[in-house]
Amino acid sequence: MTAFLMMGGLGLLIxxxxxxxxxxxxVYVDPLVMSIDxxxxxxxxxxxxxxxxxxxxxxxxxxxxxxxxxxxxGEDLTAAIAELMGVTVEAxxxxxxxxxxxxxxxxxxxxxxxxxxxxxxxxSLLNGGMKECKIGCLGLGTCVKACKFGALEIGSEGLPxxxxxxxxxCGACEKSCPKNIINLSSVTRRIIREYTIEDCTTPCQRSxxxxxxxSEYISQIAKGDFHKAVQxxxxxxxxxxxxxxxxxxxxxFECRRKYVDEPVAINFLKRFAADYERDxxxxxxxxxxxxxxxxxxxxxxxxxxxSAAFFSARLGxxxxxxxxxxxxxxxxxxxxxxxxxPQDILDWDIEGVFEMGVNVETGKAxxxxxxxxxxxxxxxxxxxxxxxxxxxxxxxxxxxxxxELIPGTYLxxxxxxxxxxxxxxxxxxxxxxxxxxxxxxxxxKSCKQLGAEKINVLFNENIENTPVxxxxxxxxxxxxxxxxxxxxxxxITGEGGDLSELEYTVSTGERKTIPANTLVIASGRFPELIxxxxxxxESGESGESDEMLSGKTIKWVGVESCKSPxxxxxxxxxxxxxxDFSAAIKAISAGRKGAASLHQLLYGIELYNPDQVIRxxxxxxxxxxxxxxxxxxxxxxxxxxxxxxxxxxxxTKKQAKKEAERxxxxxxxxxxxxxxxxxxxxx
Numbered sequence: 001m002t003a004f005l006m007m008g009g010l011g012l013l014i015x016x017x018x019x020x021x022x023x024x025x026x027v028y029v030d031p032l033v034m035s036i037d038x039x040x041x042x043x044x045x046x047x048x049x050x051x052x053x054x055x056x057x058x059x060x061x062x063x064x065x066x067x068x069x070x071x072x073x074g075e076d077l078t079a080a081i082a083e084l085m086g087v088t089v090e091a092x093x094x095x096x097x098x099x100x101x102x103x104x105x106x107x108x109x110x111x112x113x114x115x116x117x118x119x120x121x122x123x124s125l126l127n128g129g130m131k132e133c134k135i136g137c138l139g140l141g142t143c144v145k146a147c148k149f150g151a152l153e154i155g156s157e158g159l160p161x162x163x164x165x166x167x168x169x170c171g172a173c174e175k176s177c178p179k180n181i182i183n184l185s186s187v188t189r190r191i192i193r194e195y196t197i198e199d200c201t202t203p204c205q206r207s208x209x210x211x212x213x214x215s216e217y218i219s220q221i222a223k224g225d226f227h228k229a230v231q232x233x234x235x236x237x238x239x240x241x242x243x244x245x246x247x248x249x250x251x252x253f254e255c256r257r258k259y260v261d262e263p264v265a266i267n268f269l270k271r272f273a274a275d276y277e278r279d280x281x282x283x284x285x286x287x288x289x290x291x292x293x294x295x296x297x298x299x300x301x302x303x304x305x306x307s308a309a310f311f312s313a314r315l316g317x318x319x320x321x322x323x324x325x326x327x328x329x330x331x332x333x334x335x336x337x338x339x340x341x342p343q344d345i346l347d348w349d350i351e352g353v354f355e356m357g358v359n360v361e362t363g364k365a366x367x368x369x370x371x372x373x374x375x376x377x378x379x380x381x382x383x384x385x386x387x388x389x390x391x392x393x394x395x396x397x398x399x400x401x402x403x404e405l406i407p408g409t410y411l412x413x414x415x416x417x418x419x420x421x422x423x424x425x426x427x428x429x430x431x432x433x434x435x436x437x438x439x440x441x442x443x444x445k446s447c448k449q450l451g452a453e454k455i456n457v458l459f460n461e462n463i464e465n466t467p468v469x470x471x472x473x474x475x476x477x478x479x480x481x482x483x484x485x486x487x488x489x490x491x492i493t494g495e496g497g498d499l500s501e502l503e504y505t506v507s508t509g510e511r512k513t514i515p516a517n518t519l520v521i522a523s524g525r526f527p528e529l530i531x532x533x534x535x536x537x538e539s540g541e542s543g544e545s546d547e548m549l550s551g552k553t554i555k556w557v558g559v560e561s562c563k564s565p566x567x568x569x570x571x572x573x574x575x576x577x578x579x580d581f582s583a584a585i586k587a588i589s590a591g592r593k594g595a596a597s598l599h600q601l602l603y604g605i606e607l608y609n610p611d612q613v614i615r616x617x618x619x620x621x622x623x624x625x626x627x628x629x630x631x632x633x634x635x636x637x638x639x640x641x642x643x644x645x646x647x648x649x650x651x652t653k654k655q656a657k658k659e660a661e662r663x664x665x666x667x668x669x670x671x672x673x674x675x676x677x678x679x680x681x682x683x
Contacts, residue, residue, distance in 0.1 A: 033061045035084050039077065040070055045148060048170060060085070071168040093289045093316075095169030097152070097162045098185035100200050101137035102215075102667030104158025108133060124178035133669050134621055135198055137181045146176035187289045190235060191311050192596040196612045197620050202666040204251040204266060206614055209589040210236045214251055215666060218269055222660035229273040230284040237270075237588055238310040238356070239303065239349045241278055242332065244271025245341055245648070248583050256666050259626050262634040264663050265651075272656040278348050283355055289316035294602060297322060297380040299366045299405070302330025303584045304528070305386035306353050307591025308598070312384075313357040315599050320380070321358060324365035325396045330388055332584060334395055339647045366405045372531045373407075373496050373554040382532050382598050384561075386591065389525035405526050406492075406558065408499030409519045412436055415446045428517020429453040432502050433481075434489055435460065435522030437467040443520055444479050455481040456514060458504055462486045489527075490560055492519065493534060496553035528590065529558040530598050561590075562597040562607040623669050630674040635659040 037057035044052040048069045050059055059065035060081060067081035108131050114123050120142040123129050129138045143160050144152045151166035152173055160173075160182055173182050180198040195201050195211060204214040213232055220229035233240045247267050255263030277284050294317045298309045301323030309319040327333055329346050354360070364370050366387065375383050387405055390413065402414045402424040410425060416439070427450035433443055436457070444455055457476060459466050463485045466473070476483060486507035494500045502516035521527065534555040597607055614620065635658060638649040651659065664671040
């Protein structure tokens with residue numbers, strides 16, 4: 001009995017202890033994680049970029065990895081995991097690792113010898129590594145060791161080479177590289193990305209508004225692969241034939257060859273490659289992402305609108321351009337002499353945009369034939385405004401008309417004729433005037449005559465840099481208007497054809513919302529806004545079809561497109577255009593950024609610019625003199641001397657290859673040396 005009691009008591013104590021321990025050390029396991037983990041194959045191959053299937057299951061459950069992140073599984077596994085998650089999966093484009101360095105350690109000058117661990121991460125800790133170039137590849141092959149699928153090797157040039165057939169896009173190499181040399185690449189990534197100081201960019205590429213990989217397409221011309229050259233150009237420029245004739249060529253001002261003789265004829269080489277495509281009547285198109293089935297509306301058929309549609313199509317969407325006039329091309333159609341830009345050249349590039357999968361409807365004016373809410377109600381998931389400026393309005397014969405493209409929004413110039421336009425302008429009780437300078441007071445008086453009760457004036461500048469003098473400020477305040485300094489409009493909201501409120505951001509980053517029935521824009525153009533259905537619009541979330549939604553007003557929100565990084569934000573800030581773009585190549589850049597912003601908004605990705613993105617004022621490693629490069633004269637563009645013909649003939653194939661060979665094939669600070677015994681050198 002004693003032994004029985006002792007054993008029973010001991011068992012009871014152990015049971016109590018285990019019960020207490022289970023409460024203390026209990027670890028909750030999410031049933032969703034367990035379900036996903038059970039579905040995964042258990043290969044633990046690391047192809048997802050995570051240490052094992054359990055880690056991948058946790059990442060999928062919290063949204064850090066997609067249902068298709070397992071490279072060992074197929075479409076059935078992806079569908080099964082998506083069903084567990086309660087989501088659907090669109091077709092996914094492949095991610096492929098892509099090296100981003102130009103010269104190996106052997107071909108670039110070495111700053112000092114390294115005799116430590118044979119690992120790039122260790123070498124980079126020693127003052128950045130072995131090369132003079134602070135971001136250059138160290139060549140120790142850490143990325144090769146990190147790849148679990150044998151898709152990487154160090155080639156004969158001393159740089160990593162990717163076997164695209166074996167690469168799974170797991171990102172292990174990207175994570176192992178301490179200098180960001182090797183990155184995952186896809187159509188979407190290449191369109192959306194902005195270059196940072198960690199990228200190996202050349203002086204010409206940094207100065208190109210579109211960010212074209214100039215040295216690469218020139219290299220392809222030198223090799224005689226003109227097809228590849230066109231593809232490289234069209235990665236960032238859908239109008240190579242046009243731009244090859246009219247570009248102001250900021251890239252050539254920064255060409256490193258200027259320190260020897262003359263810059264490389266970069267733009268003439270672009271024209272040569274584009275003319276090769278046209279002369280052979282062989283349309284060369286860049287790669288596209290898989291179709292998403294998402295319909296996009298782009299308002300405006302000028303360079304920016306066409307570019308936004310082009311890049312949206314490459315991102316897999318279905319864009320449709322709505323143009324008020326009967327022809328596309330904007331100011332390029334009627335503002336440039338035919339001997340500089342023949343109409344058939346413009347038409348050729350525009351046809352290339354169509355062939356990428358862009359639809360167009362001409363004779364459809366926003367605010368008259370279509371509206372933002374009608375487009376959103378017809379199944380378009382987003383509307384991008386690229387309507388052009390005041391000069392575009394003049395070019396299509398609508399200079400004296402008052403246009404309300406965006407509900408409740410007008411250009412300041414329309415208020416300058418307020419007497420004759422009094423019946424055309426609908427002025428609500430709550431008015432916001434964005435900018436305006438000395439004309440702000442006149443607009444305030446006009447708005448009050450039209451029935452405004454409360455007026456807010458938003459100046460993007462701070463009070464010290466305001467564009468109006470002290471007496472004007474006193475007069476504005478005497479009219480009862482409220483002035484807000486350092487404010488940039490970040491979004492507007494409304495319903496149907498009415499504007500209801502406006503959000504602005506102050507210099508501290510704080511966002512404020514105020515009522516607004518009428519918005520007056522002081523610039524010569526309507527802002528590049530992206531319109532989507534408002535998240536609070538219950539009708540858009542109920543699963544009703546477009547037919548069922550007919551007759552209902554759409555709640556919408558207009559968001560500013562992501563700009564270049566600047567010190568201020570919002571509409572009319574330094575990062576956004578105040579008038580038309582000074583060059584078509586800048587409009588192309590704006591179109592790409594608009595398409596990228598639109599894509600991110602559709603997928604709920606926050607709009608932002610990466611840290612250390614390259615700006616015009618960015619201090620970056622560079623050289624201001626070069627050595628050991630032989631003088632080679634620049635090829636002269638042949639001219640036409642026949643009346644009514646195009647001014648320039650274009651390079652011959654022989655001229656193009658000879659001019660392309662003048663390129664120094666620059667890296668960040670490296671360049672090609674003329675001496676065969678020392679091929680590459682830095683200053």
